[in-house]
Amino acid sequence: MTRKPNPAPATRLAILAIAAAFALPSSAAAPKGEPFGTADGKTVEIFTLTNRKGMKLRAMTYGAIVQSLETPDRDGKTADVVLGYKTLEEYIKDTPYFGAVVGRVGNRIANGKFTLDGKTYTLALNNDPGGIKCSLHGGLKGFDKVVWQGEGIEKDGVQGVKFHYVSKDGEEGYPGTLDLTVTYWLTDDNEWKIDYSATTDKATPVNVTQHSYFNLKGEGNGDILDHELTFKAAKFTPVDAGLIPTGKLQDVKGTPLDFTTPHKVGERVNADNEQLKFGGGYDHNWVLDNQGGKLALAATIHEPTTGRTMEILTTEPGLQFYCGNFLDGKLTGKSGKPYNYRNALVFETQHYPDSPNQPSFPSIILKPGKTMKSTTVYRFSLKGGKP
Numbered sequence: 001m002t003r004k005p006n007p008a009p010a011t012r013l014a015i016l017a018i019a020a021a022f023a024l025p026s027s028a029a030a031p032k033g034e035p036f037g038t039a040d041g042k043t044v045e046i047f048t049l050t051n052r053k054g055m056k057l058r059a060m061t062y063g064a065i066v067q068s069l070e071t072p073d074r075d076g077k078t079a080d081v082v083l084g085y086k087t088l089e090e091y092i093k094d095t096p097y098f099g100a101v102v103g104r105v106g107n108r109i110a111n112g113k114f115t116l117d118g119k120t121y122t123l124a125l126n127n128d129p130g131g132i133k134c135s136l137h138g139g140l141k142g143f144d145k146v147v148w149q150g151e152g153i154e155k156d157g158v159q160g161v162k163f164h165y166v167s168k169d170g171e172e173g174y175p176g177t178l179d180l181t182v183t184y185w186l187t188d189d190n191e192w193k194i195d196y197s198a199t200t201d202k203a204t205p206v207n208v209t210q211h212s213y214f215n216l217k218g219e220g221n222g223d224i225l226d227h228e229l230t231f232k233a234a235k236f237t238p239v240d241a242g243l244i245p246t247g248k249l250q251d252v253k254g255t256p257l258d259f260t261t262p263h264k265v266g267e268r269v270n271a272d273n274e275q276l277k278f279g280g281g282y283d284h285n286w287v288l289d290n291q292g293g294k295l296a297l298a299a300t301i302h303e304p305t306t307g308r309t310m311e312i313l314t315t316e317p318g319l320q321f322y323c324g325n326f327l328d329g330k331l332t333g334k335s336g337k338p339y340n341y342r343n344a345l346v347f348e349t350q351h352y353p354d355s356p357n358q359p360s361f362p363s364i365i366l367k368p369g370k371t372m373k374s375t376t377v378y379r380f381s382l383k384g385g386k387p
């Protein structure tokens with residue numbers, strides 16, 4: 001066996017420096033947008049954010065969609081934990097809001113109507129749970145289906161992407177020009193942090209949220225029934241057969257919606273309970289204990305086989321939890337696997353559904369001269385030994 005002679009000390013140092021630079025992925029530079037196809041005649045760009053712990057997030061200017069989110073498990077094996085497609089065309093063709101920002105008003109507005117300052121506004125009816133029509137997630141062409149402006153950013157070595165969209169007065173039936181910025185960060189504490197900020201020139205309802213579908217085993221890797229959930233929420237907003245809140249707040253105690261202590265999704269999802277029947281499973285808004293508008297822990301999600309744990313922190317008063325009851329295997333994901341019934345979990349931090357028609361709920365009306373600000377963090381860690 002022949003051995004190469006050892007390099008001189010100076011050369012050795014140079015080699016070590018180069019090796020170190022490659023070992024630590026540099027998060028110091030602002031990410032650059034790369035072309036990802038065309039929508040509405042505009043080039044869609046995708047940005048790749050990395051951190052120093054091996055996480056990677058890819059987000060595009062179409063719908064501010066997070067296309068992938070890679071994070072290691074307890075064996076150091078990385079998986080993509082959000083559902084999505086490989087190509088832009090698939091997102092344009094058919095998506096149940098995979099990874100997108102939804103709005104101007106996320107979730108449902110009863111009968112697609114609301115009255116503001118004495119004027120009634122009519123929105124498109126694009127959803128009908130239980131055969132009862134409503135407006136869902138901003139309408140026919142909500143914020144999930146438009147091309148935003150994107151800009152890669154960097155602060156203190158942390159990479160981010162800033163998405164900006166101006167929604168016209170009257171767009172999808174909503175009053176006022178809404179100027180909206182959504183910024184994603186990927187911190188070295190393994191946090192996907194989202195900052196929302198909006199202003200308007202006329203009073204308008206605003207309730208934007210992120211609609212990523214999570215499977216902490218990895219997208220396409222089966223159902224989510226073993227995921228354990230803990231919510232900091234003693235109440236929820238019960239709904240009618242059309243999934244519209246009745247306006248009441250109900251204690252979760254004694255119901256299958258009680259996640260004040262950890263419970264697996266599958267444990268009670270098929271329980272004989274009217275609320276679960278209406279939703280076809282969990283599809284409800286939890287009233288978070290933290291109503292003060294300060295960032296606080298809202299939920300902890302734990303997947304025992306991989307150890308992946310996701311904490312959700314938010315300034316919002318509500319958490320819509322939906323467990324993929326409408327997924328039916330017809331959509332095929334980015335790794336070629338079908339997305340079947342209950343293969344993902346969605347956690348939408350937001351104000352309560354149908355807020356414009358519910359005077360007792362916290363208001364979502366934004367007025368000129370004011371700025372709507374909201375922050376949500378999805379924080380990843382590893383917990384527990386192998387089950």
Ligand code: BGC
Binds near residue numbers: 348
């Ligand atoms: C709603 C579900 C709906 C889903 C769309 C969720 O926010 O709560 O009822 O089906 O979005 O995929």
